[in-house]
Amino acid sequence: MASKGLRKVVAMSDTSFDISVDQGEPDKKTRSLLRIGGRFWSWVWFILGAIYFLVPLFATLRHSLRMERDVLGFKAYERAFEDPSFLETFLLSNALAVATILCSTLLIVPTAYWIRLRLPQARRIAEFITLLPFVIPAIILVFGLIRTYSTHFTIPFTDIELFQPLTTTKFGTYALITAGYMVLAMPYMYRSVDTGMRVVDIRTLTEAAQSLGAGWFTIITQVILPNVRSALLSGALLTFAIVVGEVTLASFLGVDAFGPYLFLIGQHKAYEPAALSFVTFLMTWFAMGMIQFVTGGQGQATGAH
Amino acid sequence: MSYLSLENVTKQFGDVVVVDKFNLGIEKGEFVSFLGPSGCGKTTTLRMVAGFELPTSGRITLDGVDITDKAPNQRNVGMIFQAYALFPNMTVAQNIGFGLRIRKMNSTDVHARVDEMLSLVNLEKHANKYPYQLSGGQQQRVSLARALAIRPEVLLLDEPLSALDAKIRVSLRQEIRAIQRRLGITAIFVTHDQEEALSISDRIVVMNVGEMEQVGSPFEIYNFPKTQFVANFVGSLNNADAEVVDPANGILAMDGVHFKTAEEDFSSRKKGDKVKISVRPERFSFAVEPKKDNVIDCTIESITFLGAVVRIQIKIGNTSFNMDTFNNPFLELPAIGAKEQVMCSKEAVLVL
Numbered sequence: 282m283a284s285k286g287l288r289k290v291v292a293m294s295d296t297s298f299d300i301s302v303d304q305g306e307p308d309k310k311t312r313s314l315l316r317i318g319g320r321f322w323s324w325v326w327f328i329l330g331a332i333y334f335l336v337p338l339f340a341t342l343r344h345s346l347r348m349e350r351d352v353l354g355f356k357a358y359e360r361a362f363e364d365p366s367f368l369e370t371f372l373l374s375n376a377l378a379v380a381t382i383l384c385s386t387l388l389i390v391p392t393a394y395w396i397r398l399r400l401p402q403a404r405r406i407a408e409f410i411t412l413l414p415f416v417i418p419a420i421i422l423v424f425g426l427i428r429t430y431s432t433h434f435t436i437p438f439t440d441i442e443l444f445q446p447l448t449t450t451k452f453g454t455y456a457l458i459t460a461g462y463m464v465l466a467m468p469y470m471y472r473s474v475d476t477g478m479r480v481v482d483i484r485t486l487t488e489a490a491q492s493l494g495a496g497w498f499t500i501i502t503q504v505i506l507p508n509v510r511s512a513l514l515s516g517a518l519l520t521f522a523i524v525v526g527e528v529t530l531a532s533f534l535g536v537d538a539f540g541p542y543l544f545l546i547g548q549h550k551a552y553e554p555a556a557l558s559f560v561t562f563l564m565t566w567f568a569m570g571m572i573q574f575v576t577g578g579q580g581q582a583t584g585a586h
Numbered sequence: 587m588s589y590l591s592l593e594n595v596t597k598q599f600g601d602v603v604v605v606d607k608f609n610l611g612i613e614k615g616e617f618v619s620f621l622g623p624s625g626c627g628k629t630t631t632l633r634m635v636a637g638f639e640l641p642t643s644g645r646i647t648l649d650g651v652d653i654t655d656k657a658p659n660q661r662n663v664g665m666i667f668q669a670y671a672l673f674p675n676m677t678v679a680q681n682i683g684f685g686l687r688i689r690k691m692n693s694t695d696v697h698a699r700v701d702e703m704l705s706l707v708n709l710e711k712h713a714n715k716y717p718y719q720l721s722g723g724q725q726q727r728v729s730l731a732r733a734l735a736i737r738p739e740v741l742l743l744d745e746p747l748s749a750l751d752a753k754i755r756v757s758l759r760q761e762i763r764a765i766q767r768r769l770g771i772t773a774i775f776v777t778h779d780q781e782e783a784l785s786i787s788d789r790i791v792v793m794n795v796g797e798m799e800q801v802g803s804p805f806e807i808y809n810f811p812k813t814q815f816v817a818n819f820v821g822s823l824n825n826a827d828a829e830v831v832d833p834a835n836g837i838l839a840m841d842g843v844h845f846k847t848a849e850e851d852f853s854s855r856k857k858g859d860k861v862k863i864s865v866r867p868e869r870f871s872f873a874v875e876p877k878k879d880n881v882i883d884c885t886i887e888s889i890t891f892l893g894a895v896v897r898i899q900i901k902i903g904n905t906s907f908n909m910d911t912f913n914n915p916f917l918e919l920p921a922i923g924a925k926e927q928v929m930c931s932k933e934a935v936l937v938l
Contacts, residue, residue: 481674488638489671491658493685493736503684507675 338562345555357552358560366542367557371525374539377455378524381462382517385470388463390513393474394505397483411471414464419529422464426457427533454534461530466520473519477512478505518568525561587650589614589772590635590740595644597630597796604630606796608644615770617763619783622793623819628776631793632742635774637661648739664733668745670725672717678728679704679713685736703731706765723754730762734769741766741773747782759786780820784808792816814862814938823864824907828937830859836932838863841903846879847935861937867897869934870909872920873927881929886920900928 348356361367396403414422430447447453483505490500506513531538547554588611597605605627612618620628633639635646637658646654653661672681682703686696704710707727717725726746733741743762747755763786766773777783783790784804792799792807792815800807800816811817818825828840833855836847845863855861873881884900884907896919898909909928920926 482669482671485667485669485671486673488636488658489665489667489673490684491638492636492663492665492742493732494659494662494688495684496659499688504673504675508673510675 338559341555341562342559345552345559348552357556361546361553361556361560364546364553366537370537370539370542373537374525377459377462377536377538378521380455380459381466381524382520384459385463385466385520386513386517389467389470389474389516390506390509391501393471393478394483394501397475397478398487407471411467414468419461419465419527420533422461423530423533426461426530430457448534454536458530458534458536458538461534462520462524462527465527465530466516466523469519469523470516473512473516474509477509480512481508483508514571518565521568522565525564587647588612589616589649590774591645591647592631592635593645593647595631595634595641595646597627597634597639598642604796605634605641608796608798610791610798610801612772612774614772617766617773617775617786617788619775619777619787619790620793621777621780621783621790621820622799623778625795626793627796628778628791628793629744632744632774632776635740636663636665636742662736662739664736664738664741666726666729666733666741666743666746668748670717670722670729670749672725672728672732674717677714677716678709678720681717681728682732682735684732689736699735703735706734707731707761721754722750723758726750726758727761730765734765734771739772741771743773743775745776745778747777747779755782762786784820790820792819794819811936811938814864817864817936817938822867822908822910824867825862825864826905826907828861828863830855830857830861833857833859838937841905843882843903845882845935846932847937848932849935849937852937864936864938865907865930865934867908867910869930870900870907870928871911871930873929875929878929879932880935881927884926884928886922886924886926888922889919900926902928 345357346353346355348354348360392407396407427448430453431449432446434443434446435441436443445453447457486504486508487500490504495504526540526543527538528540528544530536532541532544543554543557546557590612592608592610595605595608596603608627608631610618620631622628630639634641637653637656637660641654644654645652648661648663673684676684679700683696683700686699691699700713701710704713707730709724709727709731712720712724712728717728720728726749729746746762747759750758759782762775775783775786784807787804789801790804790807791801794815800812802810807816807820811820814825817823826840828838828845830852831837831839831844833853836849836852838845838847838861840863847863875881882902884902887899887901887906889899890897891913894913895910896913898911898919900907900909
């Protein structure tokens with residue numbers, strides 16, 4: 282006998298749905314209060330942080346303006362800028378900073394890129410190496426550099442000289458100090474670039490570019506570098522700040538850089554160092570503003586999802 | 587010789603064989619899907635065609651040219667990624683024109699081709715937007731336009747719809763298929779979604795642990811699975827242990843209930859052989875013709891409403907089976923616990 286199976290019905294039975302409301306959810310008024318409370322504490326922490334950073338800066342500015350008794354003025358700034366050594370050392374430090382940033386970019390971008398792309402197992406080693414400047418003081422680094430590069434270089438087991446001691450020439454010393462600065466800036470530069478590369482998923486972007494016919498040079502210059510630009514600029518800014526203020530390497534290598542100059546006038550003068558410190562702050566802010574301006578609207582945060 | 591051919595392609599990572607002696611020929615203009623669970627080797631195979639992975643052994647030829655060892659940028663292959671992979675620093679138009687600029691095409695031709703591609707994917711109004719200003723579906727259409735702009739010999743799609751929501755997935759897969767047909771381009775589509783593979787492909791390659799289980803049209807794969815894996819992976823399936831009763835007449839027994847099968851090589855089996863039988867849920871229906879084959883008594887165990895389909899769990903002997911029937915608001919469903927009779931054709935009873 283055939284089964285009844287699905288039978289026609291004339292009327293549909295009423296179906297009721299139980300739409301329950303979670304009693305544990307805060308109501309609209311409570312949510313609004315919670316939001317205001319959260320915002321209040323955010324502002325409190327922001328203001329405390331701002332005071333922590335701004336009070337010393339304000340004190341420096343105020344001190345730098347009080348060179349003349351009972352008058353607020355720019356005398357200290359005038360004096361500082363009048364000194365020919367200021368411009369000389371400042372320009373030299375800027376040039377060394379630019380050289381360090383360029384050399385670091387050339388070294389670190391391809392290294393971080395290759396490690397992310399092909400050698401992920403080497404990441405821990407690279408991170409360890411880049412953190413070494415935090416545990417090895419600059420004094421050790423500079424003595425190591427002097428000891429290694431102040432002798433004649435010969436091919437091992439022969440008397441054939443490859444090059445003169447680097448410390449005996451100006452160019453050699455600049456090359457040496459730039460290399461030293463690269464080491465000091467490595468933790469900041471590598472981490473900035475590596476984080477930038479993680480955010481944009483460089484592996485997939487590389488493969489996409491390769492499938493469209495791009496070679497390595499095009500991929501690095503047109504795809505990778507523009508997308509880690511913001512990270513690179515952050516690293517460059519930190520490198521700049523380190524190089525301009527660095528004292529140990531410059532002093533021991535005998536380079537007349539801005540760091541030793543600032544240190545020297547700090548020992549003999551009262552107001553000019555404050556003026557120069559404030560100028561350095563302004564320059565850093567200017568650089569940060571430039572980063573915001575250059576990367577504004579389309580930084581790497583807009584990477585592939 | 588096929589337009590794209592993979593001959594004995596094997597890929598090993600250390601000791602692990604990810605793809606094992608893979609052989610496949612794909613004709614020009616064909617749309618082939620690689621279907622399988624995670625880790626079955628489908629993406630690795632696709633990446634070997636793209637050049638991102640080198641085969642451990644075997645040969646890949648495209649239009650008669652051996653491309654096995656060619657770098658990815660030396661093969662004229664377009665690729666679409668699950669994560670879109672649009673260049674964030676470039677606008678939609680710049681993204682689409684990237685491959686053309688690499689080929690040193692002059693700017694007028696690049697412009698014309700970019701416009702053509704934008705109109706192909708209906709994104710003319712978004713040419714100057716950056717990827718982050720587009721939805722996921724729009725980004726994937728840009729990715730499609732970018733891959734097609736270079737006039738690739740093969741289009742490779744690596745789970746391109748996985749990151750999209752259900753409705754966009756359906757509309758975009760139809761769009762991809764329509765564009766592929768219009769351009770007559772050869773395409774390989776990797777997916778773990780059987781519905782996607784069934785709806786879009788000329789042929790499906792079902793893969794499991796680095797090996798090809800079955801190659802066939804969606805109709806063949808679904809209706810005539812050759813292995814238990816294919817039967818289970820593609821669509822829903824009821825499986826049960828049975829015993830051969832009458833090999834000549836295709837009769838077997840499960841929990842004392844007799845089934846008839848139309849399997850071709852069933853007569854070669856011996857009486858008493860243990861076999862596994864499989865029946866798709868939609869092949870069952872409530873019995874209306876008592877004299878037909880496979881009219882079976884059952885008990886209704888549960889009823890699940892799935893929207894267009896109602897899934898009824900029935901008990902035959904001691905084994906539970908699923909039965910799918912189309913939803914019809916004017917038909918009353920049987921009560922749970924009711925004794926009913928269901929039927930299925932002898933062709934529906936697969937012995938795998």
